[in-house]
Amino acid sequence: MNTKQKYVVLIAVVLIAAVLVWWLTNGGEILSKDGIWVEQEISELDKALGLESQKVYQEKFILGLLPHTAVFSGAVIFISGILFFIFKSKKTKEKK
Amino acid sequence: MNTIIKTLILLLVAVSISFAQGFKVKATGEQTFNFEDKRNQVKFFSTTPLEDITGISNDVKGKVTLNVADIKSMKGSITISVASIKTAIDLRDEHLRSENWLDATNYPEITFAIKKVGDVKVAADNKLEAKVTGDFTVHGVTKETTADVTLTYLDASEQTKQFAPGDLLGVQAKFNIALSDFDVENMIVGQKVADEIEITATLRGSNAK
Numbered sequence: 001m002n003t004k005q006k007y008v009v010l011i012a013v014v015l016i017a018a019v020l021v022w023w024l025t026n027g028g029e030i031l032s033k034d035g036i037w038v039e040q041e042i043s044e045l046d047k048a049l050g051l052e053s054q055k056v057y058q059e060k061f062i063l064g065l066l067p068h069t070a071v072f073s074g075a076v077i078f079i080s081g082i083l084f085f086i087f088k089s090k091k092t093k094e095k096k
Numbered sequence: 097m098n099t100i101i102k103t104l105i106l107l108l109v110a111v112s113i114s115f116a117q118g119f120k121v122k123a124t125g126e127q128t129f130n131f132e133d134k135r136n137q138v139k140f141f142s143t144t145p146l147e148d149i150t151g152i153s154n155d156v157k158g159k160v161t162l163n164v165a166d167i168k169s170m171k172g173s174i175t176i177s178v179a180s181i182k183t184a185i186d187l188r189d190e191h192l193r194s195e196n197w198l199d200a201t202n203y204p205e206i207t208f209a210i211k212k213v214g215d216v217k218v219a220a221d222n223k224l225e226a227k228v229t230g231d232f233t234v235h236g237v238t239k240e241t242t243a244d245v246t247l248t249y250l251d252a253s254e255q256t257k258q259f260a261p262g263d264l265l266g267v268q269a270k271f272n273i274a275l276s277d278f279d280v281e282n283m284i285v286g287q288k289v290a291d292e293i294e295i296t297a298t299l300r301g302s303n304a305k
Contacts, residue, residue: 030147034186037150045259049266050223050248051298054137055152057182 004087012080016073023069032064116166119249120221121263123164129265129301131158131174136299138176138206142290149289151192155180160210160265160301167216167224167247173209174297196282198235207233211240222249228269234278243271243297262304269297 001009023029037055046053063069140151153176160172178200183189193200208230215227224247232241248266250256256264274291275281285291 031185033184035182035184037152037184045255045264046266046300048248048250048255049264049300050246051266051268051300052296054135054298055139055150057152057154057184 002087005084008080008083008087012076015076019063019069019072023063023065026063029062029064031066032068033060033062035059036062116168117216117218117224118163118165118167119224119247121164121249122251123249123263123303125165126161126163126169127263127265127303128159128161129172129263129303131156131160131267131299131301133260133300133302137297138174139296139298140181141294141296142292144286144288144290146288149183149188151181151183153177153180153182156297156299158299158301160267164249167226168213170213170228171210173207173230174299175205175207178204178206197280203234203236205233207231208241208243209233219246222251223247232271232273234273235280237278239273239277241271241273243269243295245269259300260302260304262302265301265303267297267299267301269295269299271295 035057038058040054040056042051042053134154136154136156138153138156140149142149142151155177156174157176158172158174160170160174162171163169178198179193181189181192181198183192192198195201198206210228210230212229213226214229217225219225226245226247227242228245229240229242231238246266246268248268250264250266252261252263256262272292272294275285275289275293276291
């Protein structure tokens with residue numbers, strides 16, 4: 001493994017680790033989400049009406065394992081593989 | 097003979113009144129409640145080992161008429177629009193509205209039409225618990241379904257005026273359906289989406305005209 005190949009592997013590992021950390025800090029959801037349900041505090045009147053608490057929809061992107069994290073990681077691995085091969089070929093050609 | 101018949105009728109009326117279960121509130125007679133509040137909500141919940149999915153609609157409309165003294169007289173229906181159901185994933189919402197699922201183009205509404213009320217329990221003067229049976233229509237298929245319902249009647253007051261004029265009726269209902277009973281069948285049902293769906297309704301109605 002030459003220096004360029006080592007850089008390719010290092011950058012790929014860092015990018016994948018970064019997206020996995022982002023995914024975990026987003027709650028480690030399986031699927032990406034476009035919104036969240038926020039539990040609403042129940043009002044005194046609703047309590048008097050015998051109603052349970054409700055949820056309110058809020059638009060918010062939540063990074064999930066599928067598809068975004070998996071697609072990004074796959075793309076990084078694919079591009080790194082190509083670069084790894086290109087750099088390996090150049091070294092071989094140089095030696096010849 | 098006429099006296100005997102009259103006595104029997106009076107007795108029958110007295111017996112039916114004594115068995116009638118209703119609210120003990122200021123209001124009397126027949127009241128009609130409109131459910132038009134934007135906070136009214138119907139929640140659909142599916143749980144599978146793979147995923148829990150919550151779908152919520154706030155586009156709920158309906159009208160319920162009841163005799164305050166006899167809850168069994170309750171009639172009416174509640175409707176939600178299929179297009180308004182949100183599951184927190186836009187693509188999944190599109191799938192939900194598509195032909196393979198609820199087919200919102202051909203069947204834009206989900207309806208519960210009340211047929212009868214049974215097993216009434218008085219929880220308080222203004223609060224009743226009952227089993228409400230009705231025709232539940234989804235995907236163009238209608239099945240008789242029974243919901244566990246709690247009804248709470250609030251006479252108009254300074255507190256209720258902040259929400260809406262008139263008396264208020266709170267409805268908290270819960271029941272389960274099987275998607276396969278309503279011809280909603282595809283490969284995903286039973287895997288990512290459960291066949292059995294729990295439905296919860298949280299509704300506020302006003303009798304103001």
